[in-house]
Amino acid sequence: MLVPKALLALCITASALAGTPVGRWKTYDDKTGAVHGLVEITEEQGVLKGRILKSYDPLKPNPACDLCEGENRGKPVLGMVFLWGLTQQGEEFKGGFILDPDNGKVYKAKLRLEEGGRRLLVRGFIGISLLGRTQTWVREE
Numbered sequence: 001m002l003v004p005k006a007l008l009a010l011c012i013t014a015s016a017l018a019g020t021p022v023g024r025w026k027t028y029d030d031k032t033g034a035v036h037g038l039v040e041i042t043e044e045q046g047v048l049k050g051r052i053l054k055s056y057d058p059l060k061p062n063p064a065c066d067l068c069e070g071e072n073r074g075k076p077v078l079g080m081v082f083l084w085g086l087t088q089q090g091e092e093f094k095g096g097f098i099l100d101p102d103n104g105k106v107y108k109a110k111l112r113l114e115e116g117g118r119r120l121l122v123r124g125f126i127g128i129s130l131l132g133r134t135q136t137w138v139r140e141e
Contacts, residue, residue: 021048021093021111021120025137038140041083048093048111050083052101067104077101086111098124107132 021041029036038054055061055078063077072080085096086109098109107124114121118139125132 019117024140025120026140027137046087048086049081052077052080052082065101065104069104
């Protein structure tokens with residue numbers, strides 16, 4: 001049986017992206033476990049950045065970053081770059097930052113893929129990695 005070229009290209013692309021955080025991810029609320037949002041991570045010249053695409057919070061469908069400082073203060077969260085500066089260092093992506101639009105704070109960040117690229121461990125921390133929290137995001141399929 002012959003596989004159409006478009007389907008083959010899609011399978012190769014999906015397989016290649018499994019080893020990188022590039023793609024769309026569902027985020028989850030730390031307290032309730034409910035789907036919180038949809039984000040997209042892109043890569044440019046070996047550096048990752050992430051944008052917020054969607055909020056699943058029915059009370060805040062298009063929230064603003066009221067607690068942010070600087071240029072993001074009061075700006076819509078949707079479309080905002082909230083993750084930046086991460087580069088691959090071994091099996092992790094480190095050296096960047098993550099903005100929590102719920103509290104306006106910026107933290108150091110590191111990422112690690114699990115389960116063949118289906119889950120992403122996202123750690124935000126102050127100073128050293130030990131002083132932080134980790135969220136698990138799930139790749140949108």
